[in-house]
């Protein structure tokens with residue numbers, strides 16, 4: 167029907183606010199010059215409250231998976247015993263990465279519509295004192311599950327294993343308290359809740375992870391975190407970074423700081439609750455129960471999920487995401503992260519109810535949730 171104003175409602179990449187996008191049009195500057203050398207550390211330091219850490223945050227030029235590979239390539243030596251907690255497509259990605267780096271991979275598979283069970287992790291670790299690294303996703307974007315990483319960190323008890331967390335679709339949308347929860351490595355990326363174009367990954371390490379890294383003898387070059395550490399001390403990255411993402415991040419952090427992180431997280435929870443109330447009012451089934459539901463993406467069951475969302479895209483220009491892995495074709499996903507507001511949720515629900523000829527049902531349910539705030 168019309169194409170001129172596409173509406174991205176997928177779990178990343180997300181729309182970029184125009185004041186952030188404008189930063190991407192700035193002149194290119196020398197990444198080894200005085201201006202950039204001052205800006206890079208200053209901007210990365212402002213990411214620390216989002217990570218909940220006082221440790222340095224490093225930037226890599228690449229997508230979120232580059233950040234994940236950085237974690238693996240700096241920690242996993244051939245034969246390292248690791249445990250991957252898998253409840254979806256992104257949990258699986260840790261398995262594939264660890265296998266590529268020849269880890270001895272142990273996997274606990276969880277049902278794909280439910281969160282990771284910390285009790286099972288505790289039992290596995292008690293039986294496997296040799297495990298050195300645990301990998302998991304905080305927000306499993308493929309299913310819309312928010313995992314309780316704090317509970318998993320606690321479930322380690324006195325076990326030695328480091329906990330490595332993919333917070334790509336969580337950071338900036340839901341609390342991540344790296345230091346307080348005892349997370350050892352946290353990875354994120356630009357194109358999700360940080361409201362930036364794709365092209366940068368961010369990673370922070372605990373002191374324990376930093377010490378462990380020196381003992382790792384895996385091959386690594388571009389992703390060698392020791393280089394990023396040395397270079398950041400003088401305000402640089404080892405290789406030419408995505409300079410404009412740094413300009414843009416400065417702007418998006420200003421937006422998040424102005425709103426206040428607590429209010430940012432509350433906005434995401436409200437969008438989650440409105441989405442879920444609206445979907446339920448349409449008689450559609452949610453993939454995930456309330457207790458495990460993600461504040462940034464919601465998965466909805468539909469027998470013809472792909473045809474349904476494609477029809478919506480063609481008619482209204484609203485783009486929902488399909489599903490990956492076992493739910494492909496049976497589930498579609500509504501993104502509500504980053505540059506998104508309750509009004510966007512109302513329009514997401516509006517196209518669903520129009521497509522289903524249930525006019526007003528979902529919007530009314532969501533409006534009641536919004537009004538109760």
Ligand SMILES: *Cc1c(COP(=O)(O)O)cnc(C)c1O
Pocket residue numbers: 177178229230231232256303305306307332333334335355
């Ligand atoms: C988006 C995403 C990634 C990163 O994917 P890239 O395409 O490499 O940026 C990783 N983990 C999760 C949970 C994600 O949502």
